[in-house]
């Protein structure tokens with residue numbers, strides 16, 4: 001079953017918390033992964049792969065660089081989840 | 083049909099001794115920063131590397147191998163003449179013929195030991211170890227010397243931000259010999275040639291010669307793709323090697339992954355859920371990525387500093403250009 005927008009944001013918050021140790025409540029749609037959430041380019045790869053597993057989507061390397069904010073990632077997953 | 087007498091080997095094989103050689107020149111990140119726009123902080127946080135060793139013209143592939151091997155042979159407590167085969171894994175010996183292994187076997191004073199080179203990138207140590215184990219159990223050699231040796235500084239483009247800080251030089255060697263107990267587990271290994279473009283030489287030797295390139299060939303990589311593969315696929319392979327050896331991470335004392343990037347190591351430790359008591363090799367900090375040499379070099383250092391001890395159970399996994407990988411559980415010498 002496809003996840004809703006709220007479920008995706010909540011899921012991403014848990015993933016970012018696990019990988020970068022950022023409190024779940026700080027992970028909001030307007031937050032930038034690198035500038036606000038301490039997720040550098042390599043941690044981002046880890047976030048992406050965890051999200052792929054959790055939401056059953058494929059996020060190719062070329063698309064990763066367009067996912068600047070939590071909102072970008074949420075939208076991408078909403079559109080591509082199977 | 084004539085009856086052929088079968089060969090007779092040892093029941094099992096084990097690593098009996100280890101030795102390493104690190105070039106004299108220590109190169110801090112400041113030297114790397116002379117050629118690329120970066121910072122010490124960036125290099126440390128993205129790779130864990132603080133210093134690496136670069137070889138001088140005298141510290142050749144053969145010279146470093148002989149040094150490391152001499153220590154491994156002494157550590158094993160055998161004589162060079164007892165060695166039946168010498169396997170050298172390297173991608174940075176610049177003559178294809180003859181194999182450098184023959185000169186090394188000769189300089190070590192072996193008695194005409196079989197000697198050959200293999201090309202398996204950063205998985206080279208595991209590939210060599212697997213060959214050695216096979217030879218010993220099958221009976222074609224009693225003792226086998228496995229050497230991982232690289233002068234990656236010769237294949238580094240110091241103006242390439244993605245790789246300039248990564249590579250180092252050095253040699254690591256082990257002596258593998260007969261054992262009454264199993265001390266090298268089943269190898270989980272393989273290749274993924276569909277990803278051969280992710281780590282490669284910028285230009286092949288023939289094109290370099292024919293097309294008048296100004297830049298010497300170097301190793302180049304798609305960093306993020308390699309990182310993704312290493313972190314997620316290699317954690318699975320490491321787990322398979324534990325399963326194949328019939329142990330769990332609770333039974334493990336030491337984890338010695340290929341020293342590619344400290345971030346890959348940290349991520350694997352997390353994914354594998356290694357317990358606190360497992361000692362993890364992070365030799366990359368002061369050695370850089372030395373490809374085939376990295377696992378034996380890290381093994382030697384852990385034993386030398388007392389962080390690991392003889393008889394410990396260690397998981398080793400190598401992975402790199404090919405892409406290729408090899409993982410196995412071993413008892414430390």
Ligand SMILES: CC(C)(COP(=O)(O)OP(=O)(O)OC[C@H]1O[C@@H](n2cnc3c(N)ncnc32)[C@H](O)[C@@H]1OP(=O)(O)O)[C@@H](O)C(=O)NCCC(=O)NCCS
Nearest residue numbers: 041042120124128204243244305306308309342343401402
């Ligand atoms: C090499 C590696 C550390 C590079 O990290 P990366 O995050 O992939 O680097 P990227 O090229 O995506 O760049 C990310 C950012 O850092 C910057 N950057 C790249 N190289 C840099 C450097 N040397 N110094 C400072 N900044 C650098 C980029 O400009 C980019 O900045 P931007 O987001 O503002 O544009 C990493 O990909 C890696 O280690 N991969 C595995 C490689 C490996 O281990 N190979 C051997 C296997 S045997």
